[in-house]
Amino acid sequence: MLIHKLSLTFFLSLVLLACSPAQESSSGAAQQADKTTQTQPGVENYAAETFFATTTLFGSSLSHDNSEVLVTSDADGIFNVYSYPIDGGQPAQLTRSTTDAYAGLSWFPNDKRFLYSADQGGNELNHIYVRELDGNVQDLTPGESLKASFLGWHENEQSFYVMTNERDPASFDIYQYQVDDYSRTMIFQNDAGWADMLLAPNGQWLALAKVNSNKDTDLYLRDLSDANAEPLLVTDDAAAVNNRIFSFTPDSKHLVYGTNAHGEFVQAWRYDIAAATHQEEYAADWDVMFVYFSEQGSYQVVGVNDDASTELTILNTETGEPIAMPDYPAGDLRGVNFSNDESVVAFYVNSDTSPSNLYTWRIGEEKLVQVTDALSPKIDKAALVSSQVVRFESFDGLEIPNILYRPHQASTVNKVPAVIFIHGGPGGQTRKGYSPTIQHLVNHGYAILGINNRGSSGYGKTFYHLDDRRHGEDDLQDVVYAKKYLQSLPWVDGEKIAVMGGSYGGYLTMAALAFTDEFDAGINIFGVTNWVRTLESIPPWWASFRQSLYDELGDPAEHAERLRRISPLFHADQVQAPVLIVQGANDPRVLQVESDEMVAAIRDNGVPVEYVLFDDEGHGFRVKQNRIEAQEAYLAFLNQHLQEQNSGTAGD
Numbered sequence: 001m002l003i004h005k006l007s008l009t010f011f012l013s014l015v016l017l018a019c020s021p022a023q024e025s026s027s028g029a030a031q032q033a034d035k036t037t038q039t040q041p042g043v044e045n046y047a048a049e050t051f052f053a054t055t056t057l058f059g060s061s062l063s064h065d066n067s068e069v070l071v072t073s074d075a076d077g078i079f080n081v082y083s084y085p086i087d088g089g090q091p092a093q094l095t096r097s098t099t100d101a102y103a104g105l106s107w108f109p110n111d112k113r114f115l116y117s118a119d120q121g122g123n124e125l126n127h128i129y130v131r132e133l134d135g136n137v138q139d140l141t142p143g144e145s146l147k148a149s150f151l152g153w154h155e156n157e158q159s160f161y162v163m164t165n166e167r168d169p170a171s172f173d174i175y176q177y178q179v180d181d182y183s184r185t186m187i188f189q190n191d192a193g194w195a196d197m198l199l200a201p202n203g204q205w206l207a208l209a210k211v212n213s214n215k216d217t218d219l220y221l222r223d224l225s226d227a228n229a230e231p232l233l234v235t236d237d238a239a240a241v242n243n244r245i246f247s248f249t250p251d252s253k254h255l256v257y258g259t260n261a262h263g264e265f266v267q268a269w270r271y272d273i274a275a276a277t278h279q280e281e282y283a284a285d286w287d288v289m290f291v292y293f294s295e296q297g298s299y300q301v302v303g304v305n306d307d308a309s310t311e312l313t314i315l316n317t318e319t320g321e322p323i324a325m326p327d328y329p330a331g332d333l334r335g336v337n338f339s340n341d342e343s344v345v346a347f348y349v350n351s352d353t354s355p356s357n358l359y360t361w362r363i364g365e366e367k368l369v370q371v372t373d374a375l376s377p378k379i380d381k382a383a384l385v386s387s388q389v390v391r392f393e394s395f396d397g398l399e400i401p402n403i404l405y406r407p408h409q410a411s412t413v414n415k416v417p418a419v420i421f422i423h424g425g426p427g428g429q430t431r432k433g434y435s436p437t438i439q440h441l442v443n444h445g446y447a448i449l450g451i452n453n454r455g456s457s458g459y460g461k462t463f464y465h466l467d468d469r470r471h472g473e474d475d476l477q478d479v480v481y482a483k484k485y486l487q488s489l490p491w492v493d494g495e496k497i498a499v500m501g502g503s504y505g506g507y508l509t510m511a512a513l514a515f516t517d518e519f520d521a522g523i524n525i526f527g528v529t530n531w532v533r534t535l536e537s538i539p540p541w542w543a544s545f546r547q548s549l550y551d552e553l554g555d556p557a558e559h560a561e562r563l564r565r566i567s568p569l570f571h572a573d574q575v576q577a578p579v580l581i582v583q584g585a586n587d588p589r590v591l592q593v594e595s596d597e598m599v600a601a602i603r604d605n606g607v608p609v610e611y612v613l614f615d616d617e618g619h620g621f622r623v624k625q626n627r628i629e630a631q632e633a634y635l636a637f638l639n640q641h642l643q644e645q646n647s648g649t650a651g652d
Helices: 436-443 461-467 474-487 504-515 531-536 540-553 560-565 568-574 592-604 624-642
Strands: 057-062 068-073 080-085 102-107 114-118 127-131 137-139 148-153 159-168 171-178 184-188 196-199 205-213 216-223 243-248 254-259 267-272 277-282 287-293 299-306 309-316 332-338 344-351 354-362 388-393 399-405 416-422 447-451 492-502 522-525 579-584 609-614
Touching: 057 102, 057 332, 057 344, 057 354, 068 102, 068 354, 102 148, 114 148, 127 148, 148 196, 171 196, 171 540, 196 243, 205 243, 205 254, 205 540, 216 243, 216 254, 254 287, 267 287, 277 287, 309 332, 388 474, 399 436, 399 474, 416 474, 416 504, 416 624, 436 447, 436 624, 447 474, 461 474, 474 492, 474 504, 492 504, 492 624, 504 522, 504 568, 522 624, 531 540, 531 560, 531 592, 568 592, 579 592, 579 624, 592 609, 609 624
Parallel strands: 080 102, 243 287, 416 447, 416 492, 492 522, 522 579, 579 609
Antiparallel strands: 057 068, 068 080, 102 114, 114 127, 127 137, 148 159, 159 171, 171 184, 196 205, 205 216, 243 254, 254 267, 267 277, 287 299, 299 309, 332 344, 344 354, 388 399, 399 447
């Protein structure tokens, strides 16, 4: 059973921005946000609770007998593990957490045991658990303050791999577990700060990534059959090149990896281990995001980041041609997984107006099976809005890509307020796809411009590095010019524009309020406000990326003056527009104290500020009720500061 591993998570990434906060609000607006119906001709307004009645689903491990799909769902209010019949029908809930989010990982190859992961209150200290056939649960990675990840199965199906940092908080070692008694053996001790690791199906080869800088990552192979073997450098590039591990071929003879050595965008290349040769595997006009294979190698899955959409192709490896699939709804394919015998494939389809739904296909049959129907039945799909990719020129002529949502009720005679929505990162990307956070605000008459400011991924390595050591400067000017673009639209009220974002987007939100007077209000969702402290308090499990972060943002030991200069906390006296700040108390990336101090400083300045704090959340919100409360706070805040006082809001 093969497990493919995609890309590394960006530091300060926005984990769930269909997310939101706990209640220490300084006004009663949030309680009133969804109690009355806003008057919008021809548009039915829905409450936040209705949008978040939509189910969020991910994961698709197929059982050994091709009868069930293991799925993670928040149908009961928090993420738990479910099993769906492969041909449709009611799911069985397999875990029943009421406090912590559980994520299904994999069925066992030959029975109905399964692995799942969970942290504690969003602290990101995930453990790996097994649920036995009798329903009993065992923590396979017990201990305090450790973090564990599942790395996949050995091809013999008698063992699997887990990496943990129990020996050293800054380093992840790899253990091989036996399926019969869960006894384990350390097979690789990580003494060199390897950042990413992937095992070949036969267990002999270990691919390793070494981050040298934010522009340079080398890949190595270690032969685990030879205890004395040293890691072999695979990507011997003369210049600085970012390489990433994609997958091994099922026969363990080739490593497929991503590289930007040959141009602006990431291509997939194949390394022949025996011959020590490289050849191009897949290239496109955009970044190749991932490449992986079905269990026996008959199919290859390739994902391309095509202008903020995922273009996913399933290829027949013998012919190299895309396979012919039955028709499926318009949208992006995601999360494609095959059964062990390659007779069934499971995948999701997602679009701006449709949350991810799970489909299965018995290969060769004429029809797909839609296994889930995630959208709340109370929502008329016609009330939702499809986005448009738009571009504008920034202060220096650089073209900035964006995702624009225009409310149905917007027109030249009914101009609407607008919100600039800034993604996390640094280095993230606003992408097309369903977002209850965005759709709820658009439904209530707010235009949303999801900006991909310089430094965003997906637009080439030059664009990605344009903000290096210039955070809060040039990328902030992109946000200012996004406002100018919105003001040029005849259906936008150019006098009512707010800024909003999470994580790094929360930082740019606060920077926009502290360093410019352009915006009427701002919503900061667990955003960095003190870069010196944030970079000094990087979680230990991010140690292998520390130098890369310093290359991009600055080393607090050497660049403290500049980091203070771009940190909104030290310039809170310049904030004049109203602010809503939301935060998780257990956030290990942006500590609660960041938001506490920012709120206090703004209050001392006499500026309206509301604070919503969740004591059971981290960097991204997992509990559905918390997301609803946060969303209500967003809308109430925007209504209060961008709409006229006492303008109606929403109900079912």
